Amino acid sequence: MFKYNNRSLNGPFEPWHQESDAFNLEVVGQIPPELNGALYRTSSNPHVLPLQPDRHHWFEGDGMVYGLFLRDGKAQTVNRWVRTAGYLVEERNGKAVYGSVMNGGSVPDFSLDPPIKNPANTNVTLFDDRVLVFCESGLPHEMHPTTLETRGMYDYHGAISGAVTAHWKSDPGNGDMLFYGVNGTEVRWYHANSHGKLLDSYKFDMGVACFLHDFVATEDYAVFVVGPTVLAPEAMMTGAPSVIWDPEQSNGTRFAVLNRHTGEVTWINGGGAYTATHFYNAYQDGDRIVVDGHRSEQYGWLKDEIAAIQPGQNFNEWFDRVVATPWRWEIDLGSGRLTDHQISDVAGEFPRINDDYALREHRFGYYATTRGRDEWLTDGLAKHDFRTGQTLTIPTAELISPSEPTFVARQGAASEDDGWLLSLWWDPATRLSELLIHDAQHFDAAPIARVKLNQRVPMGFHGKWIDEAAIEAALSSQTT
Template structure:
């Protein structure tokens, strides 16, 4: 036990206070960077699997300024990579060296205040350094690995070393100052369809929709206004249309200037919106806004076109899912978590039709609390059959150890595969002490048929206090994992990640080595 001598000044050591965590697993503060060579593998990894699984976790590097009311979305981005080849797995983890993190490391304390609120930052950095955390997603495009957060531009990482190279503005062709964490890659054209919101400044209703070609240059960009400023975290893309979900998580500049949160929940709103705009050659006046029933859009699953209609799939929350945000009365944690659900919903409508009538869901396809759905990414914007998604089964208890049950929000305890064509539901649980993080689909080999492959998912093992990476046959997760890849330590719950094929990793490795040898500076 530490001994404090009366009368001596405090050393000002780093201490993390208790604050709200999204799950029991995330109550720790880990903050490490690591290399683990030749991870232990229980089972067999097919030799055809060659590539890297990248994922990112919000991981506060310093105790937050507003400790008790800090939100988990504000942690610094810490990126992990599992490199898989010939049945062997290596692991690497590095923080994204954002200007925020570098400034705070120099000061040895937090300098940035509330989530996306510059008015609460330390005067040393206020209006000088962008407080982005790059903590939401990791995607690969144009031979570049990008760490994403929706409040600014992507940050490029070396795909091999994970060292930070700097911001990406697509060779100076992007006008938008913000960039979604959920761009959509078109496997047919090689394009990356993306957007930014609040592009005219904090709490502005302005959206920028843009397309990046396979060579990393913006070829199409249009700015238009949403009916109100809100958190537009994800979207849908089809061959000819783009659809934006607009919910009641509204942004308020007045609230920010008063030192409060960037967003609040408008509980009086009795509907949501779907904003539809042509994917190519759009003008601001082309945007149309369709009303849909009350709820809270978060992540999308996929979309496609069929007989003149767009078909949209998503897990749609029945109420605010970010309980740490306040409502219009200033209340936090006002929802009853036992009553809030997130069923998979399907919409089908004519994007050229009238906006006078509210669009009703075609059906609720999977009831309960479902999140972090992933598909075979080669089918983004195309007709597909399967989604792999996480589910909370309230009837299934999680044990912290042999003597103690977890209470409260312990995380997603069930992995589900839902087949849209047949309605078949496959479920898998990994013992009585495990929860799951977002899965990712891995094609069986380069050029394999759609949805033919494997599934990777990180499991939180409460008894052991560490994580394992599970590998499943994607077509039948009920058989359990083909292999369990054991980490010698614990990770935080990640948000999103991507699988990158081995040929692309190898090309990036060669490019990285050449850049190092030539002393080439960062090119965005």
């Protein structure tokens, strides 16, 4: 345990250093017998004391992946570090050698290979019969589907050499992956089939080194929100914080609408200065593109604040004051105009939908709420009905700090919300984590099952449910 006055190292964020396999975990209630598969989750989990603990940012912890396997009403877990090149460098040195890129304090050491660590901590899925772990600072890492042994980098069969986003989109009709990579001001769009073969690639220039963390796609378009959160490499090279809020440099917020068939990009004024943090989904309605996501009015240090930072200051202050709320943007392709409105006043993050409705019209969205920012990051879950405008919430009780909720559809589901929500919560009494399973149609009822883990899953970012058949197919393909 790291005893430092940095929220990113304490409470639900506190690192967990044991890799283990655990079987027949205690279950309160009953796991639905139809839930056979695995919830793969990433966590941000420094494996050594950060070089400058007061400067450490949550986004920079080493990736530890958890596989929570459910079968026949029973639960077991496996957790392993993603053994990245940077992880191995620090393991050989027996201490941290990489400082904070986001909060500064040190400069990259180009005598190291690599000079900047890819923590591989942001997102995980099963694609091309491989478990892939993503972080936008590099290519994804491959792990074994059940042992979570790190197997190296995945480069889409030699087609891609640069970094790719942690927020790919999957076409539910064919399993294709839609994604992109950012290099400075350049965005490179990619479309790969379900076997990892690259089908399309286009590029365009944003004109600014924007923090482009997420995007949305429809059947014909990809939409990128280019906002005032700017990554400043010159600041990073001098040891200064590199995440800057600069609406003047970005020219406010703009939407880049890329035609997936031609690569043509249409730019549309976003009507203000804000950052879109994460998205639910997007779909086409005639000549309109409807985009649902979360928006923050400031995300990064103001330039004059950086000059005034003092030793001992909370270097995560810029992040602690981020508040994101759900919004809808409607883009009229004919007129080139955009309209938007806030769809709920319940603040939160990590929005998800039933992934079977990706790229087409959805009705329901789910997210972790952040209504009270006094102590930890999240404090409950929310379900939003985009048709009625109603937002239901699950407050915290003895458990707090839920993760992003993952929707799992019931086999043969008759409606969009017929299924379960899986989320990880932290118990401050035991300092351990629990997997909660809620019936999505009876959202604000008590969970139907609580799986008590014998470990803590440090607060992470994203995850994916993979059914048992897909895992078995992946294992079979790796033995033939």
